[in-house]
Amino acid sequence: MINQEHSGSGDNIGGDKNVYVLPPLPPPLTEIPQNVNRYHSGTDTFVGRREDLRKIDEFLHNSGQLAITSAVKSVTGMGGVGKTELALQYALRYQEKYPGGICWVAARSGNIDLQIVDFCQSLGVYIPDDLNPRQKLDFCWSRWIDGNVLIIIDDVQSYGDIKSFLPPKNEKFKVIVTSRQRLGQLEQLRLKLLEPEEALELLKQIIGEERIDQELEKAHELCGWLGYLPLGLELVGRFLKTYDTWSLNKVLERLERKKLTARALLEPQEDEGDMTAQLGIASAFELSWERLSKEAQLLGCYLSLFQSNLFDWGWVExxxxxxxxDEEEQVDELERLRDEELRKFNLLPMIKEEGENKVLFSYHPLLSRYFESKFNQLEEGEDFKRKFCSSMVEVAKSIDDTPTQQEIEKFSIVVPHLEMIATEISECIDDDDLTWPFIGLGKFSEGQTNYQETERHYKKCLLICQQRLGEEHPDVASSINNLANLYYLQGRYTEA
Ligand SMILES: Nc1ncnc2c1ncn2[C@@H]1O[C@H](COP(=O)(O)OP(=O)(O)OP(=O)(O)O)[C@@H](O)[C@H]1O
Ligand SMILES: [Mg+2]
Structure with missing residues (x-):
């Protein structure tokens, strides 16, 4: 719950409005089951949004389902305004209200229903194997453990994508959806840009009061230039922190010069509506990009193949x-590029898994896209895609034939990447490895008794092998065999 909140040390910057900086996030309570921290660690310098937090709580108390969208008029929807962060801050600051658990669902990773079912299963709810996915989800809603539950579905593209996965409307289930689109079917909290004073406070939290005071006017200008968007402010803030001899004026001039190259990172529609703000973030990205070594740039591009989904650093190594x-030297070098370059500029947030000694990462959706634009200009592109496929194939091979619930949870972050190589860049998978992404996906969904999904993967596998390797190839035979085994398992003996 929000308690000791205090007004920021910069109470009166630029006027007499109070600027709120909330105290650091409370640690997760052991008695509240949640998976929020698996996806985000949350910022230490959360400014403003006090009224929004209160409104979310009130909304949820009264009506149960709420979408956080952006207040800015734009065709493409505004990224980087702080929707995801606000949902996370709410979840952890109000966690005691949800003894039934807080379930974070990454809509972009797909399989929304499975993510919810997995979470419910992790609460100790027994879900019969012989149900189909729809029945499983309904079963979860009806057997969920006691107490109010908060479901957060992050980064939804359209209402149609989530409609059938929403819980029944009742007192128990509260839902927050974040989206760049207007989801007119849900009650909305339209998130505004930060107030000028709040933007200034955020910058101040990152680079310190002294530098702001020295160039107060330029600091205001900089915040305006960045469209008062938290993501842009964070990027430029981290840049200034690293280059602590640079004046704000110098950074402003550099940003101005980056505008032209930055425009190339935007999608054509973004050239209208929210131009200033999005161009601000893109220019901030360019500023840091230019300071990266060639190797760090390449690594940054390579990592964009993970899009904005979670990945395990071990896969990169x-x-x-x-x-x-020397293998050890390679591992050290990658770590250095990651920590001393990408993370130093805040380009790659790290997420620590509770109780696990591995570290996970994921790009912010906008940064992932900017790196991807750079990737598309690389000569190494093809080679990188091949290496990416090989490393994901190795992960697919390591999935057990009959994975346990624990393994399924552990491997769930692999799914979007296997899907990606199987659908978007399958031409970069070696002939010898061609079946593996599909087998990995198949084992995974079979382990969740989601046979429909398994069938889809095995059919796709057969088709792709027939097309690429020819009817006579042994992999075609083994793909048919996989399908036959699946039908047999389901009792579809004639088809088998
Ligand atoms: N109020 C805030 N104070 C400080 N930092 C913030 C605040 N809101 C967001 N941020 C930071 O700004 C960055 C962008 O925020 P966030 O990811 O929530 O944007 P978003 O609106 O969800 O973007 P997208 O539409 O691309 O998903 C994050 O790194 C977040 O930590
Ligand atoms: Mg978001």
Whole structure:
């Protein structure tokens, strides 16, 4: 719950409005089951939004389902305004209200229903194997453990994508959806840009009061230039923190010069509506990009193949990105590029898994896209895609034939990446490995007794093998065999 909140040290910057900086996030309570921290760690310097937090709580108390969208008029929807962060801050600051658990669902990773079912299962709810996915989800809603539950579905593209996965409307289930689109079917909290004073406070939290005071007017100008968007402010703030001899004026001039190259990172429609703000973030990205070593740039581009989904650093280490005689040296070098360059500029947030000694990462959706634009200009592109496929194939191979619930949870972050290589860049998978992404996906969905999904993967596998390898190839035979085994398992003996 919000308690000791205090007004920021910059109470009166630029006027006499109070600027709120909330105290650091409380640690997760052990008695509240949640998976929020698996996806985001939350910022230490959360400014403003006090009234929004209160409104969310009130909304949820009264009506149960709420969408956080952006207040800015734009065709494409505004990214980086702070929707995801607000949902996370709400969840952790109000966690005691949800003894039935807080379930974070990453809509972009797909399989929304499975993510919810997995979470429910992790609460100890037994879900019969012989139900189809729809029945499983309904079963979860009806057997969920006691107490109010908060479901957060992050980064939804359209209402149609989530409609059938929403819980029944009752007192128990509260839902927050975040989206760049207007989801007119739900009650909305339209998130505004930060107030000028709040933007200034955020910058101040990152680079310190002294530098702001020295160039107060330029600091205001900079915030305006960045469209008062938290993501842009964060990027420029981290840049200024690293280059602590640079004046704000110098940064402003550099940003101005980056505008032209930055425009190339935007999608054509973004050239209208929210131009200033989005161009601000893109220019901030360019500023940091230019300061990265060639190797760090390449690594940044390579990581955009994970899009904005979670990935395990171990997969990058085993990708053989920079072949090196000494394996240990390669691992160290990758870590250095990651920590001393990408993370230093706040381009790559890290997420620590509770109780696990591995670290996970994921790009912000906008940054992932900017890196992807850079990737598309690389000569190494094709080679990177091949290496990416090989390393994901190795992960697919390591999935057990009959994965346990625990393994399913562990491997759930692999699914969007296997889907990606199987559908978007399958031409970069080696002939010898061609079946593996599909087998991995198949084992995974079969482990969740989602046979419909398994069938889809195995059919796709057969088709792609027939097309690429020819009817006579042994992999075609083994793909048919996989399908036959699946039908047999389901009792569809004639088809088998
Ligand atoms: N009120 C705030 N104070 C400080 N930092 C913030 C605030 N809101 C957001 N941020 C930071 O700004 C960045 C962008 O925020 P966030 O990811 O929530 O944007 P978003 O609106 O969800 O964007 P997208 O539409 O691309 O998903 C994050 O790194 C977040 O930590
Ligand atoms: Mg978001």
């Amino acid at each position: 085993s990708s053989n990105l920079y072949p090196h005689e």
